[in-house]
Amino acid sequence: MTTFTTAQVPDMTGRTVVVTGANSGIGRIAAQVLAARGAHVVLAVRDLAKGAAAAATMTGDVEVRRLDLADLASVRAFAQDCTGPIDLLINNAGLMIPPLGRTADGFELQFGTNHLGHFALTNLLLPQVRGRVVTVASGAHRGGKIDFADPNWERRPYRAFPAYAQSKLANLLFTAELQRRLTEVGSPVRATAAHPGLASTNLLGHLDQQRSLWNRLQMTLVHRFAQSEADGALPTLYAAVADVPGGSYAGPGGFLEGRGAPKLVGRSKAARDEAVARRLWTVSEELTGVTFPLAAQPAR
Incomplete structure (x- = not known):
């Protein structure tokens, strides 16, 4: 079996790619690789200055557009400005374990940004997508549970990690239900998901700010054993261009899926619950x- 590297990313000339959160981390690396392979890459970012700085480090046809996934008005405006075909949509942007916050529409910040923002964006752009939708999840989904009675943490004390795990479980349930619906209507578009394993990115910023000795020790170990952003981006690229079926989930193939060459990986029982996936879709709508x-599609 050939180990997947960026060398396996095919020529992308003539294709349009949208990457959310592409100004840093694995999103920036994925965008950089795809642009270098000839794609027209749209960096969909909240901060245009940071997006421009990231674009300046890339070779190829790169465009920066504003997208704030924590504001549905911004999501709609971005989608409205995307008028041409999209070959690849990478739902990469996300937040990890911030203090309690709310989106512009009142959703808990992680659920609203990581899941609902991408849910809205994908469906608004879907008529233009002709290739693949890749959504970046996390191994943390295994600790997640969708609390339909209180998905936005309005009735119970906020707990940052369970909220994050819920949003990442939602990413996988969304991918599964999206693929089911695409198959049902006869669409050739494929929905896949990926997770980067333990990668040293700016998502760890909130953890770095923890002051307790235990938390600082944890972060020292995390940064010591985490793989690079470039390696962390490989599962995303694998899910985006490798010959894998719709509904696939890619991640590092090493110990506990923390690092290593990408391959197709498993997911929790909760992430395979078709009834919950359908219910989450309805709630998200x-x-x-x-x-x-x-x-x-009409029968041929």
């Missing part, structure tokens, strides 16, 4: 006001 836009 109700919260965002965005619905699945594709109709069944």
Whole structure:
């Protein structure tokens, strides 16, 4: 079996790629690789100055557009400005274990950004997508549970990691239900997911700010054993361009999926629950006001 590296990313000339959160971390690396392979890459970022700085480090056809996934008005405006075909949408942007916060629409910040923002963006862009939708999840999904009674942490004390785990579980349930719907209507578009393993990115910033000796020791160990951003981006690229079926989930192939060459990996029982995936989709439609836009293809 050939180990997947960036050398396996094919020529992307003539293809358009949208990468959310592409100004830093694995999103920046993925965008950089795809642009170098000839794609027209749209860096969909909240901070245009940071996006421009990232674009300046890349070779190829790169464009920066503003997208704030924590504001559905911004998501709609971004989608409205995307008028041409999209060959690859990479839902990469995300938050990890911040203090309690709310999106512009009142959602808990991690659930609202990591899941609902990408849910709305994907469905708004889906009529233009002609290749693949890749959503970046996390091994933390294994500790997640969708609390349908209180998905936005309005009735119970906020706990940052369970909220993060819920949002990452939602990413995988979203991917599974999206693929089911795409298959149902006869669409050739594929939905896949990936996780970077333990990668040293700016997502760890909130943890670095912890002051307790135990937390600082944990972060020292994390940074010591974490793989680089470049290696962390490989599962995303694998899910984006490798010959894998819809619904696939890619991650590092090493110990506990923390690092190593990408391969298809498993997911928790909760992430395979079709009934919960359908219910989450319905709830997400109700919260965002965005619905699945594709109709069944006529029989040939």
